[in-house]
Amino acid sequence: MTDKPAIRAEAARLAAYFEAAGALPFEADLLLPADTLLDLYGEDIRARAYVTHDPDRGEMMLRPDFTVPVVQRHMAGGAEPARYTYAGEVFRTQAAGSNRPSEYLQVGYELFRRDDPVAADAEVFALFSEVLSPAGLRAVTGDIGILLAAIDSLTTTDARKAALRRHVWRPRRFRALIDRYTGRAPVPPARAALVETVQARDAATLIAEGGPEIGLRSAADIAARIEALAEDAAAPPIPAAEAEVLGVILSLKAALPDACEQLRDASVDLPGLSPAVETFAARIAALDDAGIDVAGLPFEASYGRTTMEYYDGFVFGFLAEGRADLPPVATGGRYDALTRILGGGRSIPAVGGVIRPELLRRVMTEATA
């Protein structure tokens, strides 16, 4: 059923379209050093990528995506603003018995631009929307920036905000943290006991009684955490009203203009949310300027939360209607933080996305069959 020449031709057509939009063609190695990818994505990537071993260079990975190489290449001295396109194989292991391919083509478009981020978001989305329009896909958008801003607006400690930000991509743990911080869930007994004990006794003695100091985590690190636990125990709960607004935001699903109104309502209770909502409104205007029918474009606040954790702003996907069995035909989003991590002290706002030509072709062929 795989028709490789036709899929390659489709990939070439998409890449040519992105080149015509001003993108420079970009090539990446198939074998990438594993350490950067592992450090960035964590152990999960090891379960999803092919890891191989080079006697001299250590662990290598068969390219699981283009994002890391394209960002590295740009950070090593690209012009500003810069647009890149690429077309090539990526490799992902699949669950046993899954019919999904473990090797497929991706065609991408990435935009590095310092000024006017909402215009950059709109440029990328509009290009994808136009080139995908014959396939009749369902578009969906989200905004991780709204979630991060909502967390920052909560009346609580910086440590709690940091913990919530870190787990925004793991909804179950996020939920558990919210339940704890609002007082809905009790403090784990072992922790409560420790906090109580340390009020009466010296932390250093307690640590020494636990056992000899082994490993890289020092007694000072442990004492610092005990102190942090005591501070956290003394912190007042997140007000129930704020937690409720956060819950409303997380479950928000509406067309863009309606979503914007609801977010404005939410910022009455969480005033810190306002700048992110204004960015959201400006993006709607930019999408409208780019010719997108914003009134018909769905927004799902939690979209993108369970995928790769490098997206930190606008996110989007194009899905085959009524085909929940298929992965999205195209996905993308903003990843400013990733450029900071890979940039070694420098960073540049970036937004981009990928299309899977074999899925696009399949959806279009099935539609005409």
Added chain:
Amino acid sequence: MTIRLGVPSKGRLMDKTFAWFADRGLDMRRSGSEREYAAEVAGADVELMLLSAGEIPRELAAGRIHLGVTGSDLVQERIPAWDQAVEVVAQMGFGHADLVIAVPACWVDVATLDDLDVVAAAFRARHGFRLRIATKYHRLVRDFLREAGVADYQLVDSQGATEGTVAHGTAEAIADITSTGETLRANHLKILDDGLIHRSEATLFRARGAAWGAAERAALDQVIGLIDGA
């Protein structure tokens, strides 16, 4: 036509397996010298294959043996989607061992996976790399930690003496098999309250992918009849 049954080729696991089947009317014994990996079985239409316990999951997954005895930990670790490849015929009641996550006992601030996750984040920020967990059970540990939402860790491979890795400075925590916890305590490690990943036990598995003709099914029924009759 007979069915092929793989059993561990040495040690207590072999002895206990032989005893378990003997109790059920299946007499197994080594043929020839102690050094020869051939064996016989009396009482059923079964061909006995003596294999390393670690090879039995692979032979089961490939369908080269019809039945096999090994630890459930090895089957779950080594066979992707193991429950689609094999079926549990009987849990044999010996070879008990728990796969657990353990951390230094001096970590008095860490009792749960939630603590481990918080500590991993702080560790990464302080040292510039992810907190290392030494194990040989990569798949089981990774699935368990993903399910629990633990982030900022990395697995480092350790095929033996895993309890010593923390003292040697090559890992911050471990995930390993323990039966009494004694070795962990001796190495100044403690098990997390919710750190039980898998409760392993010697198990008789049936390979779904082996050749199951009428004769093989009849032989299997004969074996199962003996087991159920015990």
